[in-house]
Amino acid sequence: MTAFTGTGNLARLIVRRDRVLLPIWMLFMAVLPLSLASGTATLYKTDAERQGYIDDLGSSPLLLLFYGTKPADPNLGALIFWRGATGMVIMALIGVLFVIRHTRVEEEAGRRELLGATVVGRHAAVAAALLTMTVASLAVGVLVALGMISQDTPAGGAFAMGLAWASASILFAAVGAVTAQLSEGAGAARGIGVAVVGLSFGVRGAGDVAAGLSWLSWVSPLGWIYQVHAYTGNRWWIFGVVAVATVAVSALALRLSARRDVGAGLLPPRLGPPAAAPGLSGPLALAWRLHRGSLYGWLAGLGIVGGLLFGGVAKTSADLLADNEQLKQILERIGGTSGAADVFLAGTLGIGAIAVAAYGISAALRMRTEEAALRSEALLATGVSRLRWAASHLVFAFLGPAAVMLVTGLVAGLCYGVSTGDVGRAVPRVLAGALVQLPAIWVLAALTVAVFGLAPRRAPAVGWAALSVCVVLGQIGAALQLSQALLDVSPFTHIPRVPGGTVTVAPLLVLTVITVALVLAGLTGFRRRSVPVT
Amino acid sequence: MENSISVAGLIKRFGRTTALDGLDLTVAQGEVHGFLGPNGAGKTTTIRILLGLQRADGGTVRLLGGDPWHDAVSLHRRLAYVPGDVTLWPNLSGGEVIDLLGRLRGGLNPARRNELLERFDLDPRKKGRAYSKGNRQKVGLIAALASDAELLLLDEPTSGLDPLMEEVFRQVIAEEKRRGRTVLLSSHILSEVEALCDRVSIIRQGRTVETGTLTQLRHLTRTFISAELSTPPNGLADLPGVHDLQVAANQVRLQVDSAQLDPVLRQLTSHGVRSLVSQPPTLEELFLRHYETSRHETGQHQTGRHETEPAT
Numbered sequence: 053m054t055a056f057t058g059t060g061n062l063a064r065l066i067v068r069r070d071r072v073l074l075p076i077w078m079l080f081m082a083v084l085p086l087s088l089a090s091g092t093a094t095l096y097k098t099d100a101e102r103q104g105y106i107d108d109l110g111s112s113p114l115l116l117l118f119y120g121t122k123p124a125d126p127n128l129g130a131l132i133f134w135r136g137a138t139g140m141v142i143m144a145l146i147g148v149l150f151v152i153r154h155t156r157v158e159e160e161a162g163r164r165e166l167l168g169a170t171v172v173g174r175h176a177a178v179a180a181a182l183l184t185m186t187v188a189s190l191a192v193g194v195l196v197a198l199g200m201i202s203q204d205t206p207a208g209g210a211f212a213m214g215l216a217w218a219s220a221s222i223l224f225a226a227v228g229a230v231t232a233q234l235s236e237g238a239g240a241a242r243g244i245g246v247a248v249v250g251l252s253f254g255v256r257g258a259g260d261v262a263a264g265l266s267w268l269s270w271v272s273p274l275g276w277i278y279q280v281h282a283y284t285g286n287r288w289w290i291f292g293v294v295a296v297a298t299v300a301v302s303a304l305a306l307r308l309s310a311r312r313d314v315g316a317g318l319l320p321p322r323l324g325p326p327a328a329a330p331g332l333s334g335p336l337a338l339a340w341r342l343h344r345g346s347l348y349g350w351l352a353g354l355g356i357v358g359g360l361l362f363g364g365v366a367k368t369s370a371d372l373l374a375d376n377e378q379l380k381q382i383l384e385r386i387g388g389t390s391g392a393a394d395v396f397l398a399g400t401l402g403i404g405a406i407a408v409a410a411y412g413i414s415a416a417l418r419m420r421t422e423e424a425a426l427r428s429e430a431l432l433a434t435g436v437s438r439l440r441w442a443a444s445h446l447v448f449a450f451l452g453p454a455a456v457m458l459v460t461g462l463v464a465g466l467c468y469g470v471s472t473g474d475v476g477r478a479v480p481r482v483l484a485g486a487l488v489q490l491p492a493i494w495v496l497a498a499l500t501v502a503v504f505g506l507a508p509r510r511a512p513a514v515g516w517a518a519l520s521v522c523v524v525l526g527q528i529g530a531a532l533q534l535s536q537a538l539l540d541v542s543p544f545t546h547i548p549r550v551p552g553g554t555v556t557v558a559p560l561l562v563l564t565v566i567t568v569a570l571v572l573a574g575l576t577g578f579r580r581r582s583v584p585v586t
Numbered sequence: 587m588e589n590s591i592s593v594a595g596l597i598k599r600f601g602r603t604t605a606l607d608g609l610d611l612t613v614a615q616g617e618v619h620g621f622l623g624p625n626g627a628g629k630t631t632t633i634r635i636l637l638g639l640q641r642a643d644g645g646t647v648r649l650l651g652g653d654p655w656h657d658a659v660s661l662h663r664r665l666a667y668v669p670g671d672v673t674l675w676p677n678l679s680g681g682e683v684i685d686l687l688g689r690l691r692g693g694l695n696p697a698r699r700n701e702l703l704e705r706f707d708l709d710p711r712k713k714g715r716a717y718s719k720g721n722r723q724k725v726g727l728i729a730a731l732a733s734d735a736e737l738l739l740l741d742e743p744t745s746g747l748d749p750l751m752e753e754v755f756r757q758v759i760a761e762e763k764r765r766g767r768t769v770l771l772s773s774h775i776l777s778e779v780e781a782l783c784d785r786v787s788i789i790r791q792g793r794t795v796e797t798g799t800l801t802q803l804r805h806l807t808r809t810f811i812s813a814e815l816s817t818p819p820n821g822l823a824d825l826p827g828v829h830d831l832q833v834a835a836n837q838v839r840l841q842v843d844s845a846q847l848d849p850v851l852r853q854l855t856s857h858g859v860r861s862l863v864s865q866p867p868t869l870e871e872l873f874l875r876h877y878e879t880s881r882h883e884t885g886q887h888q889t890g891r892h893e894t895e896p897a898t
Contacts, residue, residue: 324679
């Protein structure tokens with residue numbers, strides 16, 4: 053028996069457990085550059101048009117932060133590799149999270165111990181996660197390449213691009229394997245892993261934006277992958293660097309994992325206070341402890357970073373629209389008729405609202421998690437009524453999204469105001485655009501609450517399915533020319549386009565009434581049913 | 587004196603399965619009551635109904651003079667509950683959970699809390715995720731025992747505790763009893779039940795099959811008898827309460843329900859007893875008999891109470 057015995061079996065177990073999740077994200081990532089390419093190809097037909105587009109986008113330092121340095125040649129493939137570079141960051145995040153999911157999470161749950169007592173080598177768990185991620189990433193890479201070839205781009209560049217995308221998740225899977233060794237809790241491992249991706253992204257971005265700091269781009273592992281320059285340079289040798297780094301980081305992960313006990317982390321676990329602070333005396337105080345992490349995350353991620361991005365790019369994208377008559381017509385047909393920047397802001401705030409709806413649903417589902425883990429039972433056996441317990445979570449499911457949208461709107465408005473030089477006018481208009489989304493967000497959270505009260509086991513499935521329906525209807529419904537009756541199913545269809553459009557109060561009121569009705573139905577059901585339903 | 591718990595004819599169905607099928611349970615104020623039964627017999631379901639977390643489909647339930655479903659919150663201030671598998675919030679320390687649960691029950695005695703931490707040898711600074719099963723159980727126990735609740739509902743509270751800690755648990759419960767607290771103790775550990783409980787109820791497939799003091803229950807067990815007689819016996823098989831009868835010439839081996847011992851001995855002596863070995867009944871035997879019967883009968887329709895039901 054070697055240290056790797058059982059790797060194959062464990063890899064099969066991973067594929068079995070992720071038989072739904074794995075194909076979904078693979079397909080999603082494979083389709084991403086393809087959809088970008090087909091859309092761009094119809095809008096920008098000649099090299100001159102594409103060069104103009106690149107120059108417009110490239111004039112915004114914020115976009116260079118995301119896309120990297122402008123491509124040397126305006127061919128379609130190079131433009132897509134550049135515009136789609138954020139996809140590589142997503143691949144890197146998937147790599148980190150996937151490996152932690154199949155190593156540290158398993159260990160924390162105690163399942164690793166069960167497997168570790170069977171004929172499984174010391175390295176098998178980490179090796180199986182890395183192996184599965186590598187194969188899946190290469191498959192995505194091939195799909196990306198085939199998609200790009202189908203758009204009449206050269207095969208060499210297509211495969212360089214596909215391999216670059218695959219490299220991102222393969223290399224950062226190894227990073228995830230290292231961070232999984234550090235802490236006892238999966239949450240901390242995820243945090244450290246995502247921070248490494250963020251740091252690589254930031255260092256690379258600084259190198260690409262700031263003149264004289266371009267060497268920074270070579271310090272960051274993500275930077276190497278950006279430097280592949282598919283379709284212009286096709287620097288294949290960079291993949292050699294990535295391979296060496298991947299092997300080295302993976303070997304480090306295996307060494308660290310072999311040196312520690314199962315279940316233990318290299319960093320000592322932090323101790324908590326021996327007694328509760330005076331404030332921790334009610335269900336709301338407990339809910340704050342349980343929800344504050346994700347609330348901070350959403351406020352920082354979407355509220356501040358998203359707000360900066362939406363507000364900062366609005367003017368650039370408006371200039372872009374002014375240059376392209378066809379695009380301008382399309383966007384004005386879909387949305388409001390006033391300024392192009394308004395169209396952009398209303399659209400991006402709408403997309404941000406869908407993301408915040410995901411937060412609202414997950415905060416509402418926290419009740420279900422607490423119930424299924426039997427933790428609600430201990431609380432409800434004390435002097436806490438069911439309504440008071442539910443209310444402590446609903447505060448976060450409804451006011452949490454409101455706080456995130458408020459911060460998003462404020463930051464985006466300030467940022468846009470600074471770029472136009474008229475903060476006083478921009479802030480209230482953009483803020484209104486953010487807040488007007490809330491009734492639609494609340495309907496989805498309220499639906500989740502209703503199902504939690506009436507049919508608790510189905511709450512996660514119904515909540516996420518409803519969100520998926522809204523994503524599909526909102527993002528591609530118009531393109532698929534679906535009937536208006538079908539589009540009306542999504543609460544987001546009824547949200548007025550602000551800034552730019554006119555605000556009609558009636559739909560907002562109706563959505564709010566639906567929200568209240570759903571929450572009341574859920575709470576009534578929850579008061580009457582058995583707890584816990586497991 | 588009013589009973590702390592009185593349950594009669596309790597019925598609970600989950601879809602097509604019947605979890606509780608006419609369960610009776612009476613716990614007098616100030617007593618420690620053992621609640622026994624094989625896995626799946628309905629112990630946890632009963633406790634959840636007593637907590638008002640689940641609603642009964644039939645029968646009557648009174649807890650501390652109130653209705654557990656309608657008066658849940660006010661009753662909960664007077665009781666403390668420890669589930670069989672205490673689950674903690676991964677990012678809260680054990681000390682925080684003890685304090686939180688205590689405050690939600692209306693306050694806990696800080697001196698008592700610290701004394702219990704000491705006696706159960708628990709580090710309250712560890713985070714929930716870092717505790718072993720036994721230590722999670724201690725968190726739940728300390729939170730319940732440090733409260734001023736008049737009734738303790740304990741659902742297999744010592745699962746995962748080591749023998750030393752089990753001993754501590756016994757001492758603490760004995761102290762609680764002296765203070766006049768009422769305890770419903772669901773358990774599988776016979777020595778624990780024998781050491782602590784005034785009365786015991788055994789349930790099987792959602793019904794109470796035995797209830798009474800331990801002395802009463804001992805009468806329900808079977809005595810094993812092996813005898814050598816002067817003449818081959820007859821008529822033994824016809825006597826009530828005789829089981830597993832084996833006769834080989836003058837040798838007799840049998841088991842007899844303790845309540846039927848006298849007629850069997852009379853029959854034996856009438857044949858001239860040369861030697862007699864009798865093994866006294868043990869509680870283990872009684873429990874095992876109920877547990878095993880339950881296993882044999884699983885899936886079958888149950889027709890009535892167990893045959894050892896005392897004659898009325």
